[in-house]
Each structure stands twice: as structure tokens, then as C-alpha cells.
Amino acid sequence: MIIDSHQHFWKYNPVRDAWIDESMEVIRRDFLPKDLKPILNNNGVDGCIAIQADQSEHETDFLLNCAKENPFIKGVVGWVDLRADNVEERLAYYSQNKQLKGIRHIVQAENNDFVLQADFQNGISKLEQFGLTYDLLVFPPQLEASIELVKAFPNQKFVLDHIAKPYIKDQKIEHWKTEITALAKAPNVFCKLSGMVTEADIKHWQPSDFKPYLDVVFKAFGTDRVMYGSDWPVCLLGASYSQVLKIVTDYISEFSDTEKAKILGGNALNFYNF
Numbered sequence: 463m464i465i466d467s468h469q470h471f472w473k474y475n476p477v478r479d480a481w482i483d484e485s486m487e488v489i490r491r492d493f494l495p496k497d498l499k500p501i502l503n504n505n506g507v508d509g510c511i512a513i514q515a516d517q518s519e520h521e522t523d524f525l526l527n528c529a530k531e532n533p534f535i536k537g538v539v540g541w542v543d544l545r546a547d548n549v550e551e552r553l554a555y556y557s558q559n560k561q562l563k564g565i566r567h568i569v570q571a572e573n574n575d576f577v578l579q580a581d582f583q584n585g586i587s588k589l590e591q592f593g594l595t596y597d598l599l600v601f602p603p604q605l606e607a608s609i610e611l612v613k614a615f616p617n618q619k620f621v622l623d624h625i626a627k628p629y630i631k632d633q634k635i636e637h638w639k640t641e642i643t644a645l646a647k648a649p650n651v652f653c654k655l656s657g658m659v660t661e662a663d664i665k666h667w668q669p670s671d672f673k674p675y676l677d678v679v680f681k682a683f684g685t686d687r688v689m690y691g692s693d694w695p696v697c698l699l700g701a702s703y704s705q706v707l708k709i710v711t712d713y714i715s716e717f718s719d720t721e722k723a724k725i726l727g728g729n730a731l732n733f734y735n736f
Contacts, residue, residue, distance in 0.1 A: 463728075464690070466502065466507050466691060467654055467656070468511060468513050468624075468656040468693055469693065470515045471495060471515075471524070472515055473494070495535065497695075498694065509534045511536060511691075513538075514539060519540075519541065522542065522562070526540065537736070538562050539566050540556065540564075541567065542585075544588075546585070557593070562594070563595060564734065566623075569598065569600050574603050578607050583611070583614065583615075587615065595621060595733060595734060596621075597623050601627050608645060616648070619652070620650060621651070623691075624654060625642070625658065628675055635675065638678075642679065646687070652683070658672050658706075658709065659697055659701040660696060667700065669708075685721040686724060686729060689725065689726075689733065710725070
């Protein structure tokens with residue numbers, strides 16, 4: 463079974479979605495389950511995990527409703543305010559819906575030490591009791607704090623989104639490599655093979671651009687803690703869905719069938735508690 467561990471849906475709102483600027487014209491529109499289903503079918507992908515793109519409980523409700531109406535959406539990573547005084551109450555409420563698999567905060571928009579704040583860590587400390595995972599969305603300068611975070615909560619399941627968005631376009635790798643290697647030493651951390659094309663030269667990237675970064679990820683995490691993700695529709699800024707999938711399938715083409723099955727679906731199902 464092939465599972466896309468990372469994609470988004472939205473009804474485009476120019477105010478809420480102000481991050482989608484004029485240079486991103488291709489994604490300044492609605493992207494809904496009816497748009498993704500035929501793409502998954504055409505690429506032999508059996509299901510997906512819908513990830514929050516807006517920091518509101520309305521977003522969580524929207525994604526859970528999408529999952530309710532579309533069985534190919536296997537789970538949802540939503541948002542609640544992990545810094546709120548009533549975070550435990552909100553997690554208890556949302557975790558009643560078994561489609562909710564995890565929580566994410568858009569940490570890449572915060573300062574580098576955001577994940578070390580006491581109120582945020584209090585929220586993280588509540589996830590395990592509800593069987594919820596945490597998607598870690600950070601830039602390379604935020605990896606140092608992320609390493610401290612995952613060490614502080616060894617029983618909490620974390621997954622690193624977009625291999626921490628390394629500077630592929632500029633071919634910078636050394637500092638990121640050091641931090642990724644350190645992060646992967648925590649056995650409770652997985653890594654998504656996603657979001658790479660938008661960190662490359664989006665108009666002129668080559669498949670070979672990603673190999674050094676994938677080499678690092680696989681050496682650090684092995685084949686039991688990495689998972690394919692498309693980052694659709696954001697990936698459309700630089701590639702088609704098929705091209706994104708092919709980057710991963712070509713890289714793992716000489717892996718064993720067992721390893722391929724884990725990377726393309728099994729690890730995601732394991733991580734998100736199916």
C-alpha cells in the first residue's frame with residue numbers, strides 16, 4: 463500500500479492564505495479532495511494523510527470533515543493551540559475522532575527557540591496520553607532546538623517535515639547534515655521525504671540535486687523511519703505530483719521490496735498509529 467504522508471487541502475482565502483503570494487499563482491485557488499483523488503489514482507497511491515496549513519481549530523474541523531467524506535484520506539494532522547491553558551481539554555475533545563492522528567504548529571514561522579518555550583512544551587507533554595503524534599515543521603536554524611525538544615520527550619512520536627527544508631538551491635549541506643544526524647539519534651523521530659522541490663531551483667532542478675540530501679537522511683534514519691510525502695499542492699510550484707513521487711521511487715529503486723514498502727507506506731501507517 464502506498465500512502466502519501468503529507469498533503470494539504472484548502473478553500474483559498476486571500477487574507478488567511480496571505481503566505482501564497484503572487485509568485486505562487488499556480489496554487490492560489492481551491493485544492494480539495496475531489497482534485498487529489500484522480501491524481502492519487504493515476505499514480506497508484508492508495509491514500510494520504512491531510513496536514514494542517516492554517517493555525518485554527520476551524521482548519522482541524524475542515525480536514526476531519528474531508529476525511530469523513532473521503533475514505534482515501536486515512537488520517538489528519540490538525541492544529542490546536544499547544545500553548546493554551548486548556549490544551550488538554552481541546553486535545554481530549556479532538557482525540558475522540560479517531561481520524562485525528564497528530565498535531566502540527568507552523569514552527570518555521572516562529573523564532574529559533576520557540577519549541578523550547580515552557581507553554582509549548584506543556585502542550586507537547588499532553589500529546590502522548592491521547593495517542594497523538596507531532597509533525598515538526600522547521601528550517602535548518604531551528605534544528606538545534608528541535609534536538610533538545612525530542613530528547614526532552616523520548617516517548618512522544620515526532621516526524622520531521624520536508625527533511626527540515628535544507629538549502630538545496632544553494633547546495634548547502636554540511637551544517638544541516640550535522641544537525642540531521644544528531645536529530646536522528648533520537649529513536650522517537652521519523653522523517654518525511656517531502657517538500658524538497660520547493661527548496662531547490664524550482665524552475666531548473668534536476669533529480670541529482672536531491673541525492674546528497676537523501677543520502678544523508680537514509681544514513682541517519684535508515685529505512686524504518688522515513689516516509690514518502692508529496693506536499694501537494696505546494697509541490698506544484700516546482701513539479702507535478704508524478705515528478706515528486708518519481709524522485710523518491712527512483713532513489714529507492716535498488717532497495718529491497720520490503721524496504722520500498724516501508725518507505726512508500728508502511729512507515730507512515732506505523733508512525734500514525736494505524
